[in-house]
Amino acid sequence: MEQQDFEYIEKYITGDLSEEEQSAFKNKMKSDTSLQEQVEEQRILIEAIQEQSLRATLDRIHKNTEESMTVKNIPLYKKSFMRYAIAASVVVLFVIGGITLSRKQNTHQKLFASFFTPDPGLPTTMSTTSEYVFYEAMVDYKQGDYEKAILKWNPLLKDKPTNDTLNYFLGVAHLASDNGDEAISFLEKTTGTTESYFLSDAYYYLGLAYLKSGNITSSKEALSQSNLPKSKEVLSKISNE
Amino acid sequence: MRNSNPLQTNHITGDILQAIKANDEDVFAMLYKKNYTKVASHILKNNGTIDQAKDVFQEALIAVWHNVRADKFVSESPSAIHGYLFTIAKNKWTDYLRSQRYKKTIISDDVMTNVKDDDVYETSESNVFEQRLEIAKKAFVHLGKECQSLLERFYYEKKSMQMIAQELALDPASARNKKYRCMQKLRELVNTPKLPK
Incomplete structure (x- = not known):
């Protein structure tokens, strides 16, 4: 096909011919089956280009969506301001929720309450199936449904009893649902591993868990193992009493 | 530049269908963000994998695009497009499961009648x-x-x-x-x- 013919057919398809030209072209097509076929073929090519371009666009969008949800290996305390903003809003919710109001609070529990905010959780990734349950539970966790999250995470321990991330979040979730003793046993599994990037966070929450239970010696010990600024802050508050 | 949050731009009040016809990437990203997780969790709950979820979701979105361009989808409200996308994805997954399960077996009419094919992309062409x-x-x-x-x-x-x-x-x-x-x-x-x- 010559370039001229090609461009004319294209104009016909895109509706860029004048009315007169359009009807003349249609008439010509009626008696010219090879022209009919050329038009049909060109339509198909254009359709294919559009659909494949859309596919490429969707893949790009998918990648971006996934990237924004992928876990990155940055220590938690180095993460952006947003985490703390979210954490702060959780504090507010907690205070409003008056989780500990029904109890007579001693100073340690007050201190605990003023410091405890559950870890904001991990971004939920959609990259692998095997981790799906973990991240599904993470969604519950982030929504504050700690008991549901615990129920979903518990079975995963069977395969990965020493997984630091799993034990860490189970610990924090238990602490958030007022099960101090369970929280301590899970968090100690995480602090028992030396390589975890949750180590400092785990020690921090462990310290808070002990503080809540009134075991100040263990609390101080745990907090001193954590290099989070807020751990030092809690430590100094305990010591100042 | 447009509002950085596509979920809250004027697509809601503006013509979402026009944007789809114009292949506006923002509107596809918005449809993606708003519906992917829901579709993926439906498929994962129904014996699918995450890769299948991605494929089915994208095929469904492409079907929506075809149908919008062919004026087969006329929305009463702009948000209806989300339900439409989800329904198509769900039907596609149901069809896939049926084709697996009933492959090489006799297809029962009862099973097939409650599938609504109207929503699935069909060209008027042959x-x-x-x-x-x-x-x-x-x-x-x-x-x-x-x-x-x-x-x-x-x-x-x-x-x-x-x-x-x-x-x-x-x-x-x-x-x-x-x-x-x-x-x-x-x-x-x-x-x-x-x-x-």
Whole structure:
């Protein structure tokens, strides 16, 4: 096909011919089956280009969506301001929720309450199936449904009893649902591993868990193992009493 | 630039269907973000994998795009598009499960009657058209990157040849000539009996 013919057919398809030209072209097509076929073929090519371009666009969008949800290996305390903003809003919710109001609070529990905010959780990734349950539970966790999250995470321990991330979040979730003793046993599994990037966070929450239970010696010990600024802050508050 | 949060832009009040017809990437991203997780969790709950979820979701979105362009979807409210997308994805997954489960067995009429096919993408054109389109789609993938990019700009992004010439630092005549040659190349690939892979 010559370039001229090609461009004319294209104009016909895109509706860029004048009315007169359009009807003349249609008439010509009626008696010219090879022209009919050329038009049909060109339509198909254009359709294919559009659909494949859309596919490429969707893949790009998918990648971006996934990237924004992928876990990155940055220590938690180095993460952006947003985490703390979210954490702060959780504090507010907690205070409003008056989780500990029904109890007579001693100073340690007050201190605990003023410091405890559950870890904001991990971004939920959609990259692998095997981790799906973990991240599904993470969604519950982030929504504050700690008991549901615990129920979903518990079975995963069977395969990965020493997984630091799993034990860490189970610990924090238990602490958030007022099960101090369970929280301590899970968090100690995480602090028992030396390589975890949750180590400092785990020690921090462990310290808070002990503080809540009134075991100040263990609390101080745990907090001193954590290099989070807020751990030092809690430590100094305990010591100042 | 548009509002950075596409979920809250004027697409809601503005013409979402127009944006789809114009292949507006923002509107696709918005549809993606708003519906992917829901579709994926439906498929994962129903014996699917995350890769299948991605495929089904994208096929459903492409079906929505086809139907919107063919004016087969007329929305009463802009948010209806989300339900429409989810329904198509769900139906596609149901169809897939049925085709697996009932493969090589007798298809029971009872089972098939409650599937609503109307929502699934159908062209008014014949099956032959579909088959030829499939071949052309494969051919496009094997086209050189330069040609792909030029054709995408013109036919998908709907940019003018003048603008494309500028973007590619070509004079308008050679840009037009290049587009013609790229289309010829694509036509040849389509008519090659066996495409690699």
